[in-house]
Amino acid sequence: MTGVRDLRIRFGRVDFGNPQPPLTARPPRLPTVAAMAWKSRVNAAVEGMTGYVITRARPRAVPAAEPRDEPRPPADPAADRLLRAPVFVLSPVRSGSTLLRVLLNSHSRIHAPHELHVRRIAVTLTTDPVRQAMEAAGHRTSDIEHILWDRLLHRELVRSGKEVIVDKTPSNVFACRRITTCWPDARFVFLLRHPASIARSWHEADPRARPMDEAVRHTLQYMRHLEDARRRHDGIDVRYERLVDDTEGELRRLCAWLGVEYEPGMVRYGDKDHGDFVKGIGDWRDKIRSGRVQPGRPLPAPEEVPGALREIAAAWGYL
Structure with missing residues (x-):
């Protein structure tokens, strides 16, 4: 028998270095005590040298998706x-929401963090006992998600x-109904810009x-959901063009x-710390990094x- 160092591990078998002729079909047989002892000795040797143990692959059970x-x-x-x-500022992408954020965050009483995407944070109850426990406590899965979202935002504020x-977060336009369900007293700022x-x-x-x-196709999705939210909920309209042309007047309002x-001091947002400008959670380009409100196009x-x-532009008063 060759040494353990010559052992080669392949998919589904152990090969000791010498090519073996094809095995002929034979009836399955139960492993003998000697065979089991031999496998244990090999496994012990492999574990001692490598830290790994050879085990038979078993299919993993995939939990059913929770309704x-x-x-x-x-x-x-x-x-x-x-x-x-x-x-909540509801806006399409590329409509000046990061500028509005840092202007508001420059106020001593207003905290406007980077995009948080809390609506994407989901809860999964992975076992029957935990589902039973939460049901007994009166919680659905979405109830727990709402409690978690609220706690995360509250922690930011505190x-x-x-x-x-x-x-x-711009994608909140797609979750306005969920937001108002979670926070029935939520307030909305509708940030508009020429489509x-x-x-x-x-x-x-x-x-x-x-x-x-x-x-056009991508941004129009945001605009349509924003317009739907404007029709369904109370709030205040803020236009990007006015925000950059009359920053003080819009902020006062x-x-x-x-x-x-x-x-x-809100206008001089560059004097305050707003965290890093990072792609994926807000604008990160040179204009916002300048620390000054830049003229619009x-x-x-x-x-x-x-x-x-054209239809949405007319609805927003741009045509």
Whole structure:
């Protein structure tokens, strides 16, 4: 018998270095005590040299997907929610939401963190006992998700030492119903920008990967959901063009709606720490890094507005 160092491990068998002739078919037989002892000795030797143990592969059981329930408002708002009247900026991508965030975050009483994407945080109850326990406690899966979302945002607010939290994640436009279910007292800021400027800005961020027709299709999804939210819920409209042309005036109006006094230092957002500007959780380009409000691009002429965007542009007062 060759030494253990000559052992080669292959898929499904152990080969001691010498090629073996094909095995002829034979009836299956139970392993003898001697064979089992031999395998144990080999396994012990391999484990001693490598730290690994040879075991027979077994199929893994895949847990069944947990059925989703219908989200519902908190049964006891005083006990189930820590936040009171959280603020959500609903906007399409490339509409100036990061600029609005840092302007608001420059206020001594407003905390506007980077995009948090809490709606993507899901809970899975992995065993029957935990499902039984949560049901006995009166919790559905979505109830637990809501409690978790609320706790995460509340932690952000408490750590900031401020009083009002503003979340500006653009994809929240697709989850407005879920947000109002989680926080029935949620408040909304509807951030508008000329639809053609939104599509053009998204296209220019990566022209090769985002041709203009794809940019129109992609950004229009956000715009339609935003318009639906505007029709269903109370809130305040803020236009990007006015925000960059009359920053102080728009911030005064927004602060009054939020119930806080306007602070002149808000305009100089570069004087405050807003964390790193990182791709994926907000704008990260040179304009936002400058620390100053930059002029907006000229508005497109009516004939320059793509046909697919004309209806929403008219609804928002740009045509």
